[in-house]
Amino acid sequence: MSASSAASPVLDRIRVGSAPDSWGVWFPDDDQQVPWRRFLDEVSEAGYEWIELGPYGYLPTDPAVLRDETARRGLKVSAGTIFTSLHHGPAVWDRTWAHVTEVATLTQAMGARHLVVIPSFWRDDRTAELLEPSELTDEQWRHLTTGTERLARRVREEFGLDIVVHPHADTHIDTEEHVERFLDSTDSGLVNLCLDTGHYAYCGGDSVKLIKTYGERIGYLHLKQVDPAVLADVTAKGTPFGPAVRQGVMCEPPLGVPALPPVLEAAQDLGVDLFAIVEQDMYPCAPDRPLPIARRTRHFLRSCGA
Incomplete structure (x- = not known):
């Protein structure tokens, strides 16, 4: 065993997985994405045990079919993902x-316990069209926080699931200021975060600081890194998130920021079991590109103790 391996902490509270996103999957159906069976084959081959559902409809929505397909490959589901625009108030509740x-x-049928909640974008991630202002009014913040609490309460009551809200580039929950305002305005017994290390860095945040400051609110992790040089260009030019991804702003670890070992160690120190799901945004990508990256990333995370 090398000295670096011997020094690696045992991250026994961290459950590592991956997601369709790491295979360039952003949509339920898209000719530029790998077929779902190939994703399942390759995520298992790369050494992952846990997966997310990805965009609803990409993987089979019949629980019996999906249970068979995942079980045959030794895979289990950690979470589903939903998209919301709760800042628009009660008018969007029924559709949401x-x-x-x-x-x-x-998600419930697959034995998972989490729903990852992603807020709607304020500008189109493909066309860069401005859909609404990037800052919420005080009334919209109230709609967002009370609506999220209502959602969390009902999801828990009806499905036994916990929601984890995902700060995301080009949404209204993005920067340190916005994330802290959201956390300070919501009930910690109902609403926690899915901390995506890449998105938080993209928006100028410090993941380790957030974990140490709001540790009780960290309910789930997405592991991701950004390329600092590409991010500087994206920031300078005001490039929307979709084109930024095509430019390569998200990169495989350990080539970007934030450094993941301190993030994982801070998460381990919370003393709770946490999923840490690898998500390297790279839509669209060549079909043969994801698997080698996934293998290297899994090897890197093992070297970190996870």
């Missing part, structure tokens, strides 16, 4: 709940 019900039903 219909979407949540579909995803939560499958």
Whole structure:
């Protein structure tokens, strides 16, 4: 055993997985994405045990079919993902709940316990069209926080799932200021975070600081890194998130920031079991590109103790 291996901490509270996103999957159906069976084959081959559902409809939505397909490959589901625009207030509730019900039903049936909640974008991630202002009004913040608490309460009551809200580039929950305002305005017994290390760095945040400051609110992790040089260009030019991804702003670890060992160690120190799901945004990408990256990333995380 090398000295570096011997020095690696044992991260026994961290459950590492991956997701369709790391295979360039952003949409339920898209000709530029790998077929779902290939994703399942390759994520297992790369050494991962846990996966997320990805965009609803990409993987089979029949629980019996999906249970068979995942079990045959030694895979288990950690979470489903939902998209919301709760800052628009009660008018969007019925549409939101219909979407949540579909995803939560499958998530529950697969034995997972989490729903990752991604806020809607304020500019189109493909065209850069401005959809709404990048800053919320005080009234919209109230709609966002009270709506999220309502969602968390109902999801827990009806499905036994916990929601984890995902700060995300080009959404209203992005920067340190916005993330802290959101956390300070929501009930810690209902609403926690999915901390995506790449998105938080993209928006200028410090993941280790957030974990140490708001540790009780960290319910889930997405592991991701950004390329500092590309990020500087993206920031200078105001490039939207979609084109930034095509430019390579998200990179495989350990080539970018933030450094993941301190993040993982800070998460381990919380003393709770946490999923840490690798998500390297790279839509669109060549079909043969994800698997080698996934193998290297899994090897790197093992070298960190995870």
